[in-house]
Amino acid sequence: MIIRAMKDDTGGQILLAVLLAAVLLVPILSLAVPDSSPLHLSTYTVTLLGKYLCYALLAVAVDLVWGYLGILSLGHGAFFALGGYAMGMYLMRQIGDRGVYGDPVLPDFMVFLDWKELPWFWQGFDMFWFAALMALLAPGVLAYLFGYLAFRSRVTGVYLSIITQALTYALMLAFFRNEMGFGGNNGLTDFKDLLGFDLQSDATRAGLFVASALALGLGYLACRIIVTSRLGRVTVAIRDAESRTRFIGYRVEQIKAAIFTFSAMLAGLAGALYVPQVGIINPSEFSPINSIEIVIWVAVGGRATLYGAAVGALMVNYGKSLFTAVFPDAWLFALGGLFVLVTLLLPRGLTGLLRQRSAG
Amino acid sequence: MGGQVARWQYLNPGKTLAETLNISHKTLLYVEGVTVSFDGFRALNDLSFYVDLGELRCVIGPNGAGKTTMMDVVTGKTRPDSGYVFFGQTINLLELDEPRIAQAGIGRKFQKPTVFESHSVFENLELAMAGDKRVWPTLRARLSGEQRDRIDEVLGIVGLREQARGLAGALSHGQKQWLEIGMLLMQDPLLLLVDEPVAGMTHQEMDRTAELLRSLAGRHSVVVVEHDMDFVRSIAKRVTVLHQGAVLAEGSMDDVQQDPRVVEVYLGE
Ligand SMILES: Nc1ncnc2c1ncn2[C@@H]1O[C@H](COP(=O)(O)OP(=O)(O)OP(=O)(O)O)[C@@H](O)[C@H]1O
Ligand SMILES: [Mg+2]
Numbered sequence: 212m213i214i215r216a217m218k219d220d221t222g223g224q225i226l227l228a229v230l231l232a233a234v235l236l237v238p239i240l241s242l243a244v245p246d247s248s249p250l251h252l253s254t255y256t257v258t259l260l261g262k263y264l265c266y267a268l269l270a271v272a273v274d275l276v277w278g279y280l281g282i283l284s285l286g287h288g289a290f291f292a293l294g295g296y297a298m299g300m301y302l303m304r305q306i307g308d309r310g311v312y313g314d315p316v317l318p319d320f321m322v323f324l325d326w327k328e329l330p331w332f333w334q335g336f337d338m339f340w341f342a343a344l345m346a347l348l349a350p351g352v353l354a355y356l357f358g359y360l361a362f363r364s365r366v367t368g369v370y371l372s373i374i375t376q377a378l379t380y381a382l383m384l385a386f387f388r389n390e391m392g393f394g395g396n397n398g399l400t401d402f403k404d405l406l407g408f409d410l411q412s413d414a415t416r417a418g419l420f421v422a423s424a425l426a427l428g429l430g431y432l433a434c435r436i437i438v439t440s441r442l443g444r445v446t447v448a449i450r451d452a453e454s455r456t457r458f459i460g461y462r463v464e465q466i467k468a469a470i471f472t473f474s475a476m477l478a479g480l481a482g483a484l485y486v487p488q489v490g491i492i493n494p495s496e497f498s499p500i501n502s503i504e505i506v507i508w509v510a511v512g513g514r515a516t517l518y519g520a521a522v523g524a525l526m527v528n529y530g531k532s533l534f535t536a537v538f539p540d541a542w543l544f545a546l547g548g549l550f551v552l553v554t555l556l557l558p559r560g561l562t563g564l565l566r567q568r569s570a571g
Numbered sequence: 572m573g574g575q576v577a578r579w580q581y582l583n584p585g586k587t588l589a590e591t592l593n594i595s596h597k598t599l600l601y602v603e604g605v606t607v608s609f610d611g612f613r614a615l616n617d618l619s620f621y622v623d624l625g626e627l628r629c630v631i632g633p634n635g636a637g638k639t640t641m642m643d644v645v646t647g648k649t650r651p652d653s654g655y656v657f658f659g660q661t662i663n664l665l666e667l668d669e670p671r672i673a674q675a676g677i678g679r680k681f682q683k684p685t686v687f688e689s690h691s692v693f694e695n696l697e698l699a700m701a702g703d704k705r706v707w708p709t710l711r712a713r714l715s716g717e718q719r720d721r722i723d724e725v726l727g728i729v730g731l732r733e734q735a736r737g738l739a740g741a742l743s744h745g746q747k748q749w750l751e752i753g754m755l756l757m758q759d760p761l762l763l764l765v766d767e768p769v770a771g772m773t774h775q776e777m778d779r780t781a782e783l784l785r786s787l788a789g790r791h792s793v794v795v796v797e798h799d800m801d802f803v804r805s806i807a808k809r810v811t812v813l814h815q816g817a818v819l820a821e822g823s824m825d826d827v828q829q830d831p832r833v834v835e836v837y838l839g840e
Binding site: 437440441442444445447448451452454455456457458459460461462463465466469 | 648668669673678687689690694704706710758
């Protein structure tokens with residue numbers, strides 16, 4: 212199945228090979244090579260790379276629905292953030308009595324709000340498996356409900372994109388409120404450890420990098436298996452001629468909802484891996500602009516290729532790191548300019564350019 | 572109520588919609604007293620129309636007569652304001668949506684040929700193939716040897732064997748028409764609704780299409796909408812003339828051509 216899914220996908224093969232090499236090399240370069248060596252990778256770099264991989268997974272998830280299903284989701288940042296919050300809640304509960312107020316159960320912000328007991332929706336998040344499950348289920352259930360309602364009423368195109376923006380915006384406003392019980396505008400932070408491993412240690416960071424690389428690799432494979440299956444061909448058929456697909460007997464709403472839900476769960480997984488690496492999750496992750504940024508990564512890398520989305524996420528974010536170091540305030544302009552340039556000059560993105568070169 | 576029965580039977584997991592079909596009266600499609608209004612304009616006006624099992628029926632009529640709208644109603648694309656549409660005696664089509672109507676056994680070729688352009692010709696046929704089209708079975712679906720043979724057979728029937736691996740988007744207009752007919756065959760429906768199949772075809776291509784449609788009748792009921800009178804004459808046993816959303820005349824080609832009302836509104840123009 213895996214071989215079949217990867218057979219005609221040179222770009223994907225390269226991506227997986229690079230990921231595999233990174234999984235082997237990065238921990239060695241970070242942990243075994245001495246600090247003095249030029250080959251040594253600093254904790255900062257490892258964390259940065261791990262963060263990029265989470266973005267790449269997020270971009271692959273968006274490409275699955277945008278490139279193959281034709282749904283321009285401008286709300287995937289919400290699914291990413293929900294996964295992140297689920298992980299953040301686990302990390303908060305791991306702090307235990309080491310918080311500023313020293314309450315054994317309640318996170319600091321709840322003590323501060325004078326809450327007496329843990330709200331019901333925080334129950335169970337002291338267990339890693341539960342939090343991990345929620346990081347997938349919360350975005351999944353939201354995406355399914357959203358998809359069921361939107362697709363059933365046959366909302367498509369720009370209108371659908373606008374609703375997805377509204378979805379993430381509404382969640383942002385909700386999570387900003389202290390009464391929601393997710394830490395208000397400060398969000399969740401000051402994490403100490405994950406599964407007993409100190410989050411500040413180099414080894415944990417290397418471990419999180421490896422986990423992110425594996426998640427990206429497996430997420431990529433799963434998406435390839437879908438797009439190379441008959442379901443994937445139906446998905447493209449829906450993208451290109453939705454009503455025709457109905458008339459040959461496919462339940463378009465259900466297929467859309469299924470793919471959309473799966474994609475949201477991948478985004479949630481990316482968010483869950485992202486939060487322990489950056490050490491914070493707050494409502495700004497729901498900001499509509501974040502979701503637009505993801506779409507730009509995909510466009511820059513090349514839509515409907517999957518690996519292009521990953522490449523786009525890595526390159527744009529690397530560029531962002533360089534750019535914001537020099538012009539901290541001008542990034543959004545640069546991003547907007549980049550999007551316009553790519554749309555006008557490279558409709559197939561950077562990987563499309565490469566494919567053209569190698570073919571011609 | 573027949574509709575109640577159809578819905579109830581659909582929920583019965585033991586039976587597929589196609590299995591609940593009851594055609595003991597030899598009539599496959601009942602369209603009765605159907606009216607469709609668009610902003611007050613009646614595209615179909617109390618239309619009644621019946622298709623027998625295995626027959627090949629041609630529907631003609633001037634532009635705007637309501638031919639395509641009639642197909643839209645039968646396939647669930649347009650909901651009528653009033654009237655009944657039954658498939659066999661039990662299946663109330665007005666209660667079903669497009670995919671269920673397709674699964675019940677009604678296939679359709681559109682007036683403007685619509686194929687999946689970024690898929691190969693072969694894949695277009697594969698997607699149309701009858702079978703379990705729910706999400707999970709579709710994800711797991713593998714082509715069996717038998718199914719490959721069937722696709723190959725249909726490729727032969729519609730004359731697209733050489734283009735099988737090429738993109739459907741690269742086909743000529745006439746070839747797209749054929750691919751769409753091929754997709755219909757893959758669905759293996761009881762009723763085929765074919766809207767203007769020979770538009771854009773050469774005479775040679777038309778002859779082959781006529782032959783193909785004739786060969787389908789018997790095993791399937793076929794309703795063909797067409798403007799080309801020579802073509803209609805070459806295939807039709809029974810012709811229905813639509814005018815202003817209602818049946819103006821029905822009978823053999825010769826009968827309807829001699830009908831003075833038909834001459835007036837249509838053939839005489
Ligand atoms: N969605 C719609 N909204 C408004 N009017 C419509 C719509 N669909 C069809 N009509 C009108 O209904 C009438 C019947 O249209 P229909 O397409 O059924 O005609 P037809 O017999 O198929 O004609 P043609 O031979 O040109 O294909 C036309 O006047 C058309 O303009
Ligand atoms: Mg028409």
